Amino acid sequence: LFWKYDRNDIKANKLRIKEWDYYYIGTQDYGLCLTVSDVGYVSSLSVSLLKFGDKPFQMNDSELGILPLGKVNMPSTSVSGDVSTKAGTLEITFNNDGVKRHLFGKYDNFCNSGKTLTFDVVLSDCPEESMVIATPFKKPHQFYLNYKENYYKANGYARFDSKQVDFTNATGLLDWGRGVWP
Numbered sequence: 001l002f003w004k005y006d007r008n009d010i011k012a013n014k015l016r017i018k019e020w021d022y023y024y025i026g027t028q029d030y031g032l033c034l035t036v037s038d039v040g041y042v043s044s045l046s047v048s049l050l051k052f053g054d055k056p057f058q059m060n061d062s063e064l065g066i067l068p069l070g071k072v073n074m075p076s077t078s079v080s081g082d083v084s085t086k087a088g089t090l091e092i093t094f095n096n097d098g099v100k101r102h103l104f105g106k107y108d109n110f111c112n113s114g115k116t117l118t119f120d121v122v123l124s125d126c127p128e129e130s131m132v133i134a135t136p137f138k139k140p141h142q143f144y145l146n147y148k149e150n151y152y153k154a155n156g157y158a159r160f161d162s163k164q165v166d167f168t169n170a171t172g173l174l175d176w177g178r179g180v181w182p
Contacts, residue, residue, distance in 0.1 A: 003134050005076050005145055005178050012141040012180040015040040019074040021083060021094055022175040023103055025121050025154045029053055030165045032119060032158050034103055035062075036083055036092055038072035045087045047107055047117060049158060049165070059160075061111045063088030078130075078147040078176040100124045101152070101174075110160060121156030123172040137182050144179035 010017055020037035031050035037043060046062035065072075065087040075081025080098035085091075089108035094101065101123040110117035127149050135144040152172035158165045 001077065001079065001132060001147070003132070003145055007070055007074075007076065007178075010141065010180060013040075014069045016180045017070065017178075018181060019070075019072070019178045020176075021074065022177075023094070023101075023121075023123070023172060024175075025103075025123075025156070025167050025170050025172045026050075027167060027170045030158075030167070032121070032165070032167065034092060034094075034105075034119070036072065036074070036085060036094065038068045038070060038074055040069060041067060043068040043072050043085070043087060045085065045090045045092050047090065047092075047105075047110070047119070049117065049160060059111050061090075061107065063090040074178070078149065078174060099126075101172075103156075113161065115161045117158065117160040119156070119158040121154055121158075121167055121170075121172070123152035123154050123174075125153040127151050135179075139182060142180045142182055144177070144181065146178075147174070147176040149174040149176070 025032045033048035035046045043065035048060040084093040092105040104120040107117040131148040133146040150173045154170040154172035
């Protein structure tokens with residue numbers, strides 16, 4: 001990871017800074033998508049629960065916060081750092097000690113169902129290789145820094161409406177993005 005990100009070094013307006021951590025955990029039959037983002041004027045927390053194969057479905061829901069302006073405290077690197085935040089009825093925590101990533105939380109009234117979705121997944125065996133994309137733009141202080149880390153070993157579950165989806169021996173990935181766009 002050659003490029004170092006430090007929000008305090010950015011000379012652009014705080015409303016223009018975009019930061020997110022997106023995780024996908026999947027098996028052949030199910031997927032779980034978790035996103036925490038702070039895009040200056042709004043924070044967005046979202047969860048998607050997916051089923052593949054026979055009778056597929058997709059449940060997506062999100063909660064917004066107004067004018068976080070960096071208060072979500074997104075980590076300055078994909079290597080380690082924690083984020084724990086809440087918006088509306090969704091609470092998400094991503095703990096990353098540099099060895100394991102523990103992703104957990106709960107979403108009351110998920111998809112306006114009146115029911116709670118809970119999830120608890122641990123990602124381990126950090127991939128030896130990752131893709132790093134550093135994109136400069138024409139205007140000063142504008143850039144996009146993105147890390148893509150695929151093939152974590154994932155173990156855990158998602159529980160909704162008395163049904164538990166098992167993510168034992170699943171695969172996980174991280175899409176980590178920071179930047180200031182034109």
